[in-house]
Amino acid sequence: MSRNRLILLVVLLSAASGVAVWAQRGGYVAPEERLPLPPPEQPIPYSHKKHVGELGLACTACHQTDDEGFQMQFPATETCMGCHSAIKIDSPHIQKLAEFAKSGEAVPWVQIYKASDFVWFAHDSHTQDVGVSCADCHGPVAEREQMFKEKSTNMVACMNCHTTHNAPNDCDFCHDPG
Amino acid sequence: MLNRRQFVSSLTAAGLAPYAARAAGEDWEWQHYGGDAGASRFAPLNQINQSNVKDLKVAWVHNCGDHSIRPQTTIETTPICIDGVLYLQTPRLKTQAINAATGELLWTFDPAGGRMSRRPPGQSRAVAYWESEDGEQKRIFAPVRDMLYSLDAKTGQLDPNFAENGVLDLKTNFDHEMAGLTFKLTSPVVIYKDIMMLGGGGGEGPHRAAPGHIRAYNVRTGERLWIFHTVPRPGDYGFETWPDDVWDKVGGTNNWAGMSLDSERGWLFASTGSPAFDYWGGDRKGQNLFGNCVLALDCETGKRHWHYQIVHHDVWDYDLPAQPALIKVRRNGRTIDAVAQVTKQGFVFVFDRDTGQPIYGVREMETPRSKVPGEELWPTQPVPLKPPPVNRINFSRDQMSDIDEETHREMLELWDNSDAGMIYEPPSTRGSIVHPGFRGGILWGGCSSDPDRNLLFVSSSEFTNRITLSPADAGEPFEWKLSERWKVEDKNGYPPIKPPWGYVTGIDLDSGDFRWRVINGEYPELTARGIPKTGTRSHGGSIATAGGLVFMAGTFDRKMRAFDSDNGDVLWEHQLEAGGFATPCTYQVDGKQYVVIAAGGGKGDSPSDDAYVAFSLG
Numbered sequence A: 001m002s003r004n005r006l007i008l009l010v011v012l013l014s015a016a017s018g019v020a021v022w023a024q025r026g027g028y029v030a031p032e033e034r035l036p037l038p039p040p041e042q043p044i045p046y047s048h049k050k051h052v053g054e055l056g057l058a059c060t061a062c063h064q065t066d067d068e069g070f071q072m073q074f075p076a077t078e079t080c081m082g083c084h085s086a087i088k089i090d091s092p093h094i095q096k097l098a099e100f101a102k103s104g105e106a107v108p109w110v111q112i113y114k115a116s117d118f119v120w121f122a123h124d125s126h127t128q129d130v131g132v133s134c135a136d137c138h139g140p141v142a143e144r145e146q147m148f149k150e151k152s153t154n155m156v157a158c159m160n161c162h163t164t165h166n167a168p169n170d171c172d173f174c175h176d177p178g
Numbered sequence B: 001m002l003n004r005r006q007f008v009s010s011l012t013a014a015g016l017a018p019y020a021a022r023a024a025g026e027d028w029e030w031q032h033y034g035g036d037a038g039a040s041r042f043a044p045l046n047q048i049n050q051s052n053v054k055d056l057k058v059a060w061v062h063n064c065g066d067h068s069i070r071p072q073t074t075i076e077t078t079p080i081c082i083d084g085v086l087y088l089q090t091p092r093l094k095t096q097a098i099n100a101a102t103g104e105l106l107w108t109f110d111p112a113g114g115r116m117s118r119r120p121p122g123q124s125r126a127v128a129y130w131e132s133e134d135g136e137q138k139r140i141f142a143p144v145r146d147m148l149y150s151l152d153a154k155t156g157q158l159d160p161n162f163a164e165n166g167v168l169d170l171k172t173n174f175d176h177e178m179a180g181l182t183f184k185l186t187s188p189v190v191i192y193k194d195i196m197m198l199g200g201g202g203g204e205g206p207h208r209a210a211p212g213h214i215r216a217y218n219v220r221t222g223e224r225l226w227i228f229h230t231v232p233r234p235g236d237y238g239f240e241t242w243p244d245d246v247w248d249k250v251g252g253t254n255n256w257a258g259m260s261l262d263s264e265r266g267w268l269f270a271s272t273g274s275p276a277f278d279y280w281g282g283d284r285k286g287q288n289l290f291g292n293c294v295l296a297l298d299c300e301t302g303k304r305h306w307h308y309q310i311v312h313h314d315v316w317d318y319d320l321p322a323q324p325a326l327i328k329v330r331r332n333g334r335t336i337d338a339v340a341q342v343t344k345q346g347f348v349f350v351f352d353r354d355t356g357q358p359i360y361g362v363r364e365m366e367t368p369r370s371k372v373p374g375e376e377l378w379p380t381q382p383v384p385l386k387p388p389p390v391n392r393i394n395f396s397r398d399q400m401s402d403i404d405e406e407t408h409r410e411m412l413e414l415w416d417n418s419d420a421g422m423i424y425e426p427p428s429t430r431g432s433i434v435h436p437g438f439r440g441g442i443l444w445g446g447c448s449s450d451p452d453r454n455l456l457f458v459s460s461s462e463f464t465n466r467i468t469l470s471p472a473d474a475g476e477p478f479e480w481k482l483s484e485r486w487k488v489e490d491k492n493g494y495p496p497i498k499p500p501w502g503y504v505t506g507i508d509l510d511s512g513d514f515r516w517r518v519i520n521g522e523y524p525e526l527t528a529r530g531i532p533k534t535g536t537r538s539h540g541g542s543i544a545t546a547g548g549l550v551f552m553a554g555t556f557d558r559k560m561r562a563f564d565s566d567n568g569d570v571l572w573e574h575q576l577e578a579g580g581f582a583t584p585c586t587y588q589v590d591g592k593q594y595v596v597i598a599a600g601g602g603k604g605d606s607p608s609d610d611a612y613v614a615f616s617l618g
Helices: A003-017 A048-054 A077-084 A092-103 A123-130 A134-138 A155-164 B004-013 B017-024 B405-416 B524-528
Strands: B056-063 B080-082 B085-089 B095-099 B105-109 B128-131 B138-144 B147-152 B167-169 B190-192 B195-198 B214-218 B224-228 B259-262 B267-271 B293-298 B304-309 B325-331 B334-342 B348-352 B362-366 B380-384 B432-434 B447-450 B455-461 B465-471 B480-487 B502-508 B514-519 B543-545 B549-552 B559-564 B570-575 B585-589 B592-599 B611-617
Touching: A077 A092, B056 B570, B080 B128, B080 B585, B095 B138, B128 B190, B190 B259, B259 B325, B293 B334, B325 B447, B334 B447, B348 B380, B447 B543, B502 B549, B543 B585
Parallel strands: none
Antiparallel strands: B056 B611, B080 B085, B085 B095, B095 B105, B128 B138, B138 B147, B147 B167, B190 B195, B195 B214, B214 B224, B259 B267, B267 B293, B293 B304, B325 B334, B334 B348, B362 B380, B432 B465, B447 B455, B455 B502, B465 B480, B502 B514, B543 B549, B549 B559, B559 B570, B585 B592, B592 B611
8 A cells, every 4th residue: 555545544544433533553452443434435336236136246256355355346347247138227427337348447436344454354255164154244235225335344343353253363464464 | 624614604503604714725615594693683794895886886686586565475585595596585575596707597495385375475584504424415405384394405306204294393392282372483493513402483373373383303313312391391401481281281482583503512503482372471471481592502502501581571572583693703802603683672781602691781660560350470681781772772751743734743642641651661551652663673683794804783772562461351361451552653554653763783891881772774765854754664674794894774764774793884785676675695606705685675656676786896
């Protein structure tokens, strides 16, 4: 993460939580998060309620991990167009989506949940090996018209879940303290 | 009959490195993590020297091919050079052999067998080399988390005669119930004759942790030969420095930073970390030997020759953070075999190698008492009379950073709401400012030396923590827990104390005083604002050469530098693409001297990378 992006993240978190700036930096017990956060404006409105709750799409129909299984990805625009080349093509939002697809430019979706770079968190080992559900960390996505951060993903939340699942909480299980 | 490499190695291990090079000709190799077995970090090479270092150029770059940016990896490894081959470890702790003159990859050993680990790869600061007397068996020993791999140095294949098909599980045969505990070895093994010795251990809490017993093995078979219990057992020396009933429960006291060898005496030197857990010791009242000690052990038997405890009853995470460095000190007309031990606090202790007595003297300084119920701190702590600390050891209110008004105001507010001011400020329920913090002062980069100039070189930083204790919940392993432990920084990531924030210091070993001290590294954006060069924190240490140079990288400005050994002037610098958070090495093969640094990034705002960069003259 660049210094500017880090500064922006820290400032935003501080403003949201009303705690001192320095308290956001790596405390063993993190400050309380004031959740939920307001939904960010997305470049194209997208309803998880419609797609997941009503149409029954699996999360993995759109979101796949990277090659190594760590980061969950936004869907490629072609994935969206697999349906929307024929569905709701008169919608201005879908037309905007089609423009992205035509230009080859990725839709600049705003990420809601993000693990820090120094956290070794692999989606696949949690969802496939341990059976953690997407909703455990992201909330009842299938009920949400708009996505927003409503579940804590700070270190305390991680450690509490590890305790529940009898998983290690040693520092170097998730970090490389060099 | 010794071959040339064995002859040079034996002289080097005996602390005769300069003479070794002269006896053997021009070429010389960095065969151990610390250059020689005693970790003097001195190379008797002068092809690259004060007059021509300005012409140093990139000779080759080796990309390991396995780094990750999210999650981020780094490289803390110093390569070793044997018979023209560099042995190194990658961001994910594969072991690789490359041609030392060209960087050409010769082989790769992947401990994961091609599988992608979901866990952080861990750190390893070097591999170790051994060859049999007849030269038939040549082995590389590679630590990876809780396993040790014995590899054929020529092929990278596992040695089927060592332990279980070439792999030694370090969690076993440890004289401790290891169920539910982790273990890691982050430093190379040390080998004396056919005896291989290693440290390592678990973390230091706040959970139950493994201890750090030191073990010796048959280098050929992996059979355990002896164990030194760093938490003494009933009847052992030092048992009385703990409560009677904790010896089989307490953890920590581990040698994570590496060991060094005096092959002439047949002695092993090891430095240990704090007992666990490392910020509260109410359940381990006493001095807690052999936590935070320099240990001199007999390689053949594991028996203790001497020890020196540098922190009594540690509650600050002041592990001894680097290999003891076996050096020679010329003082008052006499040459002394010595041991230099740097500390996170920024102290440099120098001991007589035979007796363990401090060469420059030490006083026991009275330190504050703890206000946390149940905690009984030791009333004094050792402070060397010389050299002076290489960074600030107290953080008084008037030392608050003033690089801008907002930072100054925020940090004053924090300071005023904390217990703060002096070194050894005890952890408290209110919150304590701990300075130097748990990353030093000085860290695992340790020190380097120049026996001809009688100088010791140390890099150090200003780093501050705030820690807070609170009562533990029912069922937790200790009565008190950490409710906060974080590095104190301003909103832009700068330290809370007034600059400077990073140094390199040259210490005159005759007087024990500073010969010179310079600020190391800079934040260009602060320089552009007109703020004098501040220095930055650094990860990784320095090396020194007979060319009158001290090389090091490690700063957050991602630069590799050569300092003038005589006065600290920067004679050369090179902008690395990623931070060089490791200690470099140097060697001369086929008549050409190289300096190599791992530039793996992954700390500060440096993105991860996978490069080893070699420099030479033309």
